[in-house]
Amino acid sequence: MFKKPLADAKTVAPLRSSDRRKLKQRVIADFGLQPEEGELLVPEGLQSQKISTHLNEPGVVYLSPEGDPLWFTLGKGSDGALIPTVYALWKKPDLLPFLSTPAPVVPKLIGGADLMIPGVVQHSLPLAIDQLVSVTQYHRERLGPPLAVGRMAVTSDTLRQADEQDTKGKAVYVLHTWKDCLWDMGVSSKMDVPEPREIPKPEAEVQPADEDGARDIGTNGDGLATEASRLHLDDTRQPADGQQDPAAEPLSDSTAPSAAVLSSEDVSSCLRSALLQALQTALSSLPPSAFPITASTFWSSYVLPARPVQPMGAGVPIDLTRMDVKHSTHKTVKVFLKACAKEGLIKLKEMKGDVVVTAVYPAHPSVAGHRQHKTVQSVEDKKGKAEARERQAQEAEEKRRGELHVAELWKPHGPTVGWFVAAEKDTSNLYSITDIKEIFNAYVAAKGLVNAQVQQYINVGQDEMLAQAVYVKDAEPAEFMKREDTLRRIRENMQVWHEIRTEGGETVRKKGAVKPVHVAVKIRQGRKACTLITGFETYGLNADELAQELRKLCASSTAVEPLPGKTADMEVMVQGKQIKAVTDLLVAKGVPARWIKAEDLSGSKKK
Structure with a gap:
């Protein structure tokens, strides 16, 4: 915005x-x-x-x-x-519900992007579509200061189901961010970002633990949750060290559940549910050739991954350290499998004192009536996806931080100065091609210069300032021109500049058109091919350092010499046809591929 x-x-x-x-x-x-x-x-x-x-x-x-x-x-x-605004939110950080996102996403939000669903790490509960929210940078066990304000594009339920259903799309339509043009209006725009704050603890008195170890967080007397309970998060993507299992349901507004304490019978029931889940899913698609399966493989590959993270109807997570056969009524895997075989869920065969699974029966009535649950495997997969997303974001941020951004710019000059003055624009500024197009379109619309018969033509002869801006010496003044030709003529009459900016670094602006790095293969000293690199100084690269890296990379000799007739520009030479190696190195150093001109001139030299 x-x-x-x-x-x-x-x-x-x-x-x-x-x-x-x-x-x-x-x-x-x-x-x-x-x-x-x-x-x-x-x-x-x-x-x-x-x-x-x-x-x-x-x-x-x-x-x-x-x-x-x-x-x-x-x-x-x-x-x-x-x-x-962010200024107001820094005065009262808890004014709005919030969503947190990893650090690499923040620059994208500042650049004008909306917050996407995969970028949400944790969030307040509940959230409704179109609700005002703040966006913070994610910190473990702390709340970062608000850095953006926007409106929800989805509900919190959609966010909670995002990993399971691989949901894409926007989470927040961002309206205003730290460091945007609204922020820059403030006299305090250079102020430091506040430190992350601790998650508030409930002010109400905490009740003693009941027999199941659960505690009640108090309310304010009106049935409303205290601030700590209101700030409970759905943090299923990146659990902090010491926090609850990532698959556990988010804490409610009034209770803070601890892990469920299971009896031996409860453990046996959960393990049976795990087998039913495996029979409904992974085991149902196994071909006959996959059998027999040893008891240990069957247990570790199918039953354990399908264990529930929350017992049906309990409303609290399970202590997974007790979710093992030794804490069940069966005590051993062999006894558990025999009980399941007696029920008709699987078929076993005795082999050398152990058992192997020779068949499974997914069509069993108990399997058909099983209601699927969230499994340990799904939680681990979700956590793996979150970690992979974080790694990718960090890698992208590192790559972006070193990338060079090259932009072509134009400055009002000569016959175009009067037109920029008429358009009420600063003639000392540098403008991109998009800026010039926007100024031109607004000017044409305000002056009514679009040709009535052919819309793609502009009546440049009707406006003195525009006619001067497109005038070419010794050419007949044009009465009308195509829109694209008019824009091109304006740029041709302006002064050419270029800008090279390193992400997170300084910006260099220079007069003149930007020149690409030239990489050419030529024949020298008889029939020996060599690769010559010139024009790299524009992008902040040093000739000696480039030659040294190419010597190692190409395992070839290199040399640095001044370009003929030029005192400042250098030429790096590396033996052999090394266009790909040189191009890859230049791109790795941040030079955009479109500004690398490579050509092999060795063929013409051989003839």
């Missing part, structure tokens, strides 16, 4: 006392705050400013007396939903 500068911003004006009181009462009512909290978020001396986003959507921003935006509304008038 605010990833680009505002299209328009009116003068900041003090908010009348009566309007400020109405706004404070609205904030208190909408967000369930105490009067003193309302005073903190809607202070005396509040100011307002009418704005238009870069998408020309009108809105109002409410600023603190110091000039930091605290609230904003979108839409005509001031009756739209009140949305807190």
